[in-house]
Amino acid sequence: MKQKTVFACQKCGCQSPKWLGKCPDCGAWNSMAEEAAAKPAHSLPAGGTSRPVPICDVPSQSETRISCGIVELDRVLGGGIVPGSLVLIGGDPGIGKSTLLLQAMNNLAAGGGQVLYVSGEESASQTRLRGERLGVSHQGLLVLAENSLEAIIAHAAALKPQALVIDSIQTVWTSSLESAPGSVSQVRESAGKLMLLAKGHNIPAFLVGHVTKDGAIAGPRVLEHMVDTVLYFEGDGSHPFRILRAVKNRFGSTNEIGVFEMKQEGLCCVDNPSELFLAERPLGVAGSVVTTSLEGSRPLLVELQALVSQSSYGVPRRTTIGVDHNRLALLVAVLEKKVGLHLAGQDIFLNAAGGVRLNEPAADLAMIMAVASSHLDKVIAPQTVVLGEVGLAGEVRAVTQPEQRIAEAEKLGFRTAILPAGNLKRLKKGKMKLVGVSSVEEAMNHVLE
Known part of the structure; x- marks a missing residue:
């Protein structure tokens, strides 16, 4: 007797009686592979003996x-x-x-x-x-x-x-x-x-x-x-x-x-990953800025590098490594509309040094400062750290847990922090110079003065 076979998607497990070029469930191409059909069970297994009980009566176990x-x-x-x-x-x-x-x-x-x-x-x-x-x-x-x-x-x-x-x-x-x-x-x-x-x-x-x-x-x-x-x-x-x-x-x-x-x-x-990621950071170079990324309970200092150059193509390139490509396009549009920088004919390359991936919006302001610094060819002070979320109206929004971010920067010798004005109200004054900004244009005046 011939063994009955089915075609199963190797991505999602969807089964079909015949081969399909595209999985109807997950949409993957060329993922259907022939497998032997599972034999149906003759009888269902007997049910368990457990009974529903109130959650407060469930015995708790210590997590070892x-x-x-x-x-x-x-x-x-x-x-x-x-x-x-x-x-x-x-x-x-x-x-x-x-x-x-x-x-x-x-x-x-x-x-x-x-x-x-x-x-x-x-x-x-x-x-x-x-x-x-x-x-x-x-x-x-x-x-x-x-x-x-x-x-x-x-x-x-x-x-x-x-x-x-x-x-x-x-x-x-x-x-x-x-x-x-x-x-x-x-x-x-x-x-x-x-x-x-x-x-x-x-x-x-x-x-x-x-x-x-x-x-x-x-x-x-x-x-x-x-x-x-x-x-x-x-x-x-x-x-x-x-x-x-x-x-x-x-x-x-x-x-x-x-x-x-x-x-x-x-x-x-x-x-100390922050010190490791900044070990080979070049000083006195336009387009380089340091920001903070909070990964769980651990703040990391990461260098963002931007390179803006005249494009030789009809459509300028926007290339990113370690940051979201769509986020860069959004922030470049904010720079053009709210600040007045002409970046339509420029190739923009942005890199998070050290192979780090930045997923949180607290790096928005640093991304903007890196692009503006490279475009204007102005160097950002090497002992400055920049953090803040940027909205579509060009405003700088507060970030979470600024105390830990500032403490990590201060530990590595940074002297100035450019941060949202909403965070500055809740922070205590320490050794670092804290500059609160409420808009991208105001931040550029402080960082690229």
Whole structure:
């Protein structure tokens, strides 16, 4: 008897009886792959014995956390590893996902107990070679080169390790499905059974996920909904810095970031990332300005560099690295309309130095000052930090937590801060000179005088 097959989208999991060039659900092109159809269950499983109770009568449990010995990873996880949690880590190839987990598991093993590192892409000898380079050699770190989900679950249930790592979830397959490893059904089924293992035995599990060319984790979107925490590694291969960011965390804040530096001995924590990002900042150059970005509870000082030059094309270019392209177009329009700068025939390039990504609007005023400084060829004082949100009317709006931002700038030797007038009313006077501005034109008069 011929096996019945269906075509499933490798992005969202939508199924179709025939092949389609474009997924009707998520709109992805050439994402339909043929898979074996799942056999229908003959009977539904029996219902549970739980009953609804008032939330005030639910017994509370104290949240115990385990430190992995890496300060930046503990910070992103919300203070440490929660037993029974399922953590998904994604990032570009070679960014450092396996390196970070191997170092963290070695620290856990050194603290007592056993940890299980399952390598589905490398052999045990290859993992040993990487461990020797990183200085990872504790007896409690057990390495298993296996792709079968049933074998992995059997070993984990027998060992009951302190933590479990699956590297990677796309290489694991279960014999209950006939589809190829990495397919939507295999990834979804494998993640579901690993979640039951983690919750049932109170074992924290880390899943390494591949990413697509768009930067999203490959496989069905339901994979991110099933896990407790989703972490993304950000960084450029040409820069030694790596940023670990949480986009979902059921046990902590999603605003925290961890900063690492890739060295020969592996990933090292960066205690003062602001000083590191400003280490190679050029002084006395037009188009360079320093701003503050608040990532969770940590303020970062970042250098913004702008280059404005005469365009040789019919349509001028607007190129950004580390900041939103649409945000730059909006701010350039404010400069033209409210200040009177003629930028219609100019190419504008804006870069956040060090491979940092700025997502908050507090960097708006600094972006405007960098573009204006490069266009007018006027140097901004090197000991000046600029922060503030800019509206379409050219007004400068207040930002959140200005005290922490100013304190970080003062710690690194900055003497003047250009900030919104709305924040100046609530700040106490210190060693730094605080200049409150209410419009972009007023800020330009102070910064580019």
